[in-house]
Amino acid sequence: xxxxxxxxxRCPVARAMAVLGxxxxxxxxxEAFAGTTRFDAFERNLGIAPNILSTRxxxxxxxxxxERVPDGGRHAYRLTERGRDAFPLYLAIRDWGARHLSGPExxxxxxxxxxxxxPVQAPEPLRADGSRILPEEVRILPGPGAxxxxxxxFGEDQADG
Numbered sequence: 369x370x371x372x373x374x375x376x377x378r379c380p381v382a383r384a385m386a387v388l389g390x391x392x393x394x395x396x397x398x399e400a401f402a403g404t405t406r407f408d409a410f411e412r413n414l415g416i417a418p419n420i421l422s423t424r425x426x427x428x429x430x431x432x433x434x435e436r437v438p439d440g441g442r443h444a445y446r447l448t449e450r451g452r453d454a455f456p457l458y459l460a461i462r463d464w465g466a467r468h469l470s471g472p473e474x475x476x477x478x479x480x481x482x483x484x485x486x487p488v489q490a491p492e493p494l495r496a497d498g499s500r501i502l503p504e505e506v507r508i509l510p511g512p513g514a515x516x517x518x519x520x521x522f523g524e525d526q527a528d529g
Contacts (some may be wrong), residue, residue, distance in 0.1 A: 378515060387431045388454065390438060392424045398456055400434060400451065403443040460488035 374386035388394060392414070399413050411421050425445055426435040433451040436443050459479075465498040466475035479488040510519045 378513065378518065382481075384457075387427075387433070388457070390424065390427070392420060393428065394458065394461060396421070396428065396452070397454060400445065401446050401455060401458055405439070405446060406442065407445075410445070447524070455492050459488065463490045514521050 370505050373387070374382040377383060385391055388397075391412060395414055395416075399410050404413060407418075407421065407425070410416070410425070411418055414421065418422075425434065427438075428451070428465075429436050429445070429450075432448055433454065434445045435448050437446055462479070470476075480486065493506075495501055508522045510522050514522070
């Protein structure tokens with residue numbers, strides 16, 4: 369069976385999965401968000417094989433999520449703006465895992481805001497009035513980049529997807 373190439377799909381979720389969905393990628397980003405910049409530190413903190421780490425870092429650089437910069441005769445990996453934009457996504461995955469997959473003792477780490485000391489949580493989808501938006505309260509409509517298939521699927525006359 370041939371694998372589906374998510375990068376070729378028009379769906380932004382599929383395209384994001386093509387970039388971020390490989391099993392080590394979010395963990396590499398976790399380390400980058402925690403301040404890790406050096407290859408050896410990524411390798412040590414993740415317990416990942418060097419060849420796999422090299423492939424993941426190269427892919428993140430290729431996709432503009434990390435940049436490889438000279439740093440004292442070696443190289444460092446730093447988050448780009450595109451990489452920093454993935455922080456809320458990382459927080460959502462982290463919060464979900466902490467809430468639903470931690471043992472009875474709770475999550476092994478907590479994340480705090482260094483300015484306030486308050487716990488950091490993923491942003492929730494909110495209306496302008498501050499009320500929470502639930503999944504069943506959302507409707508998907510064709511966007512400006514929609515093709516005919518997307519317009520048929522999500523057009524104004526959509527019934528039950």
